[in-house]
Amino acid sequence: MKKALESAGAGEIRRHQSTLIWEVAIAFPVTIALWLGVYYLMPPLGGMEEPLARLVFALKCSCFAILFCFLTGIEAVAHERLRSPAIDPLSGYETRRMTINLRYLQNTLEQLVLFVPGLFALAFYCANGHAMRAVVATTVVWIATRFAFWIGYHHGSQHRAAGAPGMMQSMLILLYVCARIGYEIAGPAGAIAPLIAFGCVEAVLVRTTKPVSA
Secondary structure: OHHHHHHHHHHHHHHHHHHHHHHHHHHHHHHHHHHHHHHHHOOOOOOOOOHHHHHHHHHHHHHHHHHHHHHHHHHHHHHHHHOOHHHOHHHOOOOHHHHHHHHHHHHHHHHHHHHHHHHHHHHHHOOOOOOOHHHHHHHHHHHHHHHHHHHHHHHOHHHHHHHHHHHHHHHHHHHHHHHHHHHHHHHHHHHHHHHHHHHHHHHHHHHHOOOOOO
């Protein structure tokens, strides 16, 4: 009986993983197309020659991201609390919808910590209004992938994978800007060093977080 339950559990995990992989495989090319579409179809931004102007523009983009992806999550939870026993946070009342929205909020807060500094650094390293289109494209993709994550989560936890490209985008931008900073400090070797260091840390994490068989 125990083996049958373990086998059923393993099968469910494999199905869950399969769905995640397929959705990620579909989401990535769609996200790349969206990023490229925004970047190449929008006109260059004017007045972006000075670093301060570029940083202010990145701040404006961050405001859009927070408004549409974080504040809306807060509102979703607040509206449901207002119309249910959860108006008392200590009551222990929590619907499945509220649980998902709370987890979305927590995840979005974590993603903002990656997205906002990376966006500011990306804006700083953009040379002009042409390059600054990357800041807009990055913001649009981040917002779109947050909504994909949120909507997918409500259809099933395995469907939250549609938002994975947003996380990957933030990671790539942070790697890029850290490489730029390293280059300023120590040339090509300085640019490569943080990439190698991060790759080593990632390899350790993959190895050490492998599930231990009972």
